[in-house]
Amino acid sequence: MKNKFKVQNSSQHSVESKQGKAKNLIAIYCLLFTVYCLLSTVYACKPRKEKVYRKSKILMDTLVTVTGVSNSKENAEKAIDAALAEIEKLDRLLNFFSPESEVSHINKSAGISVIKVSPDMLDVLDMSLMVSKNTEGAFDVTIGPVITLYDFYKKIKPEESLIKKNLSFVNYKDLIIDRNESTAFLKKRGMLIDLGGISKGYAADKAVEVLKRKGIHAGLVSVAGDIKAFGLKPDGRPWKIGIRNPRAKGQEDDIMATIELRDMAISTSGDYERFFILDGRRYHHLLNPKTGCPAEESQSVSIITNRAVFTDAFATGIFILGPEKGMRVLEKMGFDGVIVDSQGKVHITPNIRGKVEFKKTP
């Protein structure tokens, strides 16, 4: 009996020890699992690394690239798509070549009737007139009847008499806008407004507004050469913009200089964008509204200020005015700029001296 009890006691002891070991193991595993869960939670709650997201599209007859910094790919893509959609919407309003656009509607009604226009169109026209006044009419959106005489692909230069005839339709003072009534009117039949010198900058500004509304705090919108930068890159640095060399011979000397921008816009107008050479003379798209001929005093003009709509339009206007008058306009407006004159000499506003890093003098 005593022996039997002993055996029973020892087997009970071994069962208890096994159960104890299992309990210890379970406790270790539970502890490990808790640590794993805690680490996973910490990882999930940790703010994700910010990345640069970018998308390009052909819009406004050019390459548009929208860049946004975000810690969420989904949010960045949604915001970028919305910004591209905004540019697409503006393209439908402001495209000179589309017969359905609002600008074509105004042109078709020139000398006939006053046209009710959208707030965007009203803003663009209002700012166009402001730039015209500040550039002595060198920037003029009513250049349409003359620019249509040139064909830069087929290398067609119009007859002097034809230029002279069509110049009578070019005058920004004959573009009448009424902000209260939201209307626009071209006084003379035959007048045409071409917003190609301002619409891309305006679109860049509007796209940035959309990105910001969608929660993107840093990014870059580039509509051809009209660029608006805001915020800082994930590495904490400003956005680095290259300024094209107007007389580049290859990829090696494609960029003349670089500048770092934050919450600023930059645009460049150059005689190398749409041009042809005929009898040793360069015919490009930046026409002087007084003569109807390509302006010859500059090779390229880059303007820097906080709004792309102004950098775009002033770059065109100052290119036409030339370096001397152009520098005076920049000083008056408080804008910065880099002007490469017809001899290749670089003129630069004092505020950005030292901030523009030149790679090679053009």
Next chain:
Amino acid sequence: MNLKRLLSSITIADKILLYLLILLSFSGILFIKEVLPKGCEVQIEVNGRLVYVLPIEDNRIVSVKGPEGRTVIEIKDHRLRVTESPCHNKLCIKQGWIESGAIVCLPNRVLITIGNREYSNIVDAITG
């Protein structure tokens, strides 16, 4: 040892261990997905419509039809170029080989971009 005996010998601790191992394997997949660099892809759009998404690692020649005719793109050794284009100025061909960024042919409405690759460390955009 047959399956029945094996199953009967599994303790609660074994089950928890198995469960933990499965969890670790999944977290490994997530970790690799998050940390390791992603491959580069070439996107080809014609007239705003995405027509090709191709890995840059595979050498190939692709032809797309735009409003003006056929544009031929060559992908080779992790870079690409346009070899044939119906456009007037042939700027897309003159651009030569690119390893990042985009080639655009406005007349034929063709846009070729290299995605998922760190952007040029020289500049973020070019004006002009």
